[in-house]
Amino acid sequence: MEFSTLEEQIAHYKAVRARLNTVKTKPIVNIKRPVIEPAPVLNTEQKNPVDNLPKKIQWVNPNIVPTAQTFLSVDRIKEMYKCVYDSASKKTYKHLIQQICEEYNIPTTLLWSNTRNKEIVRIRQKLWYLAKTELPWMSYPQIARASGRGYDHTTVLHGVKAYKRMIKNNGETV
Numbered sequence: 001m002e003f004s005t006l007e008e009q010i011a012h013y014k015a016v017r018a019r020l021n022t023v024k025t026k027p028i029v030n031i032k033r034p035v036i037e038p039a040p041v042l043n044t045e046q047k048n049p050v051d052n053l054p055k056k057i058q059w060v061n062p063n064i065v066p067t068a069q070t071f072l073s074v075d076r077i078k079e080m081y082k083c084v085y086d087s088a089s090k091k092t093y094k095h096l097i098q099q100i101c102e103e104y105n106i107p108t109t110l111l112w113s114n115t116r117n118k119e120i121v122r123i124r125q126k127l128w129y130l131a132k133t134e135l136p137w138m139s140y141p142q143i144a145r146a147s148g149r150g151y152d153h154t155t156v157l158h159g160v161k162a163y164k165r166m167i168k169n170n171g172e173t174v
Contacts, residue, residue, distance in 0.1 A: 093131055093138065093146045100127045112149050122166070125159035132160050 003009040101108050104123055111124060124147075131143050138146075140153035140160075147156070 091134060093135060093143070096127060096130050096134065100130070112147065114149075122163070125163040125166075128156050128159045129163040 001012070003012065097108060097111070100123060101111060106120075106123070110120060111127070113120070128143055128147075131138055131146075132140075140156045144151040144153045144156045
């Protein structure tokens with residue numbers, strides 16, 4: 001854009017700055033918030049606990065119809081978190097190491113030694129496979145760190161895949 005005088009250029013830039021500096025306000029929107037009422041006391045004698053709810057409960061989503069499954073029982077919560085924490089077994093990675101060492105009658109020092117003996121390597125791979133299947137909350141880096149000796153997570157990943165392949169091809173041979 002060309003200006004014939006300096007005053008025209010200054011006036012143009014003042015107008016541009018005025019346009020840019022104006023604050024545009026958004027219209028205020030009234031958001032309908034759900035009415036929060038205290039939790040109703042459930043009658044445990046009824047088969048469906050929803051029958052005891054007040055009729056005027058306002059739900060956030062009107063498409064949701066309350067059912068007996070809306071309320072979680074202690075048994076349901078235990079079932080949901082069974083894979084994370086099973087109070088009966090309390091399995092940990094150390095327990096798996098002890099289990100494997102007792103099964104094959106080897107000391108833990110041999111399990112984590114620098115040896116590349118095929119049998120020892122397969123036992124290590126089985127341990128990692130069991131850790132990944134029986135302790136699903138452990139990631140590959142966590143298993144590698146817990147194994148000690150500076151294992152990388154890719155080594156553990158390779159070991160788990162190799163053990164799966166071995167089981168698939170010729171059954172468990174270790």
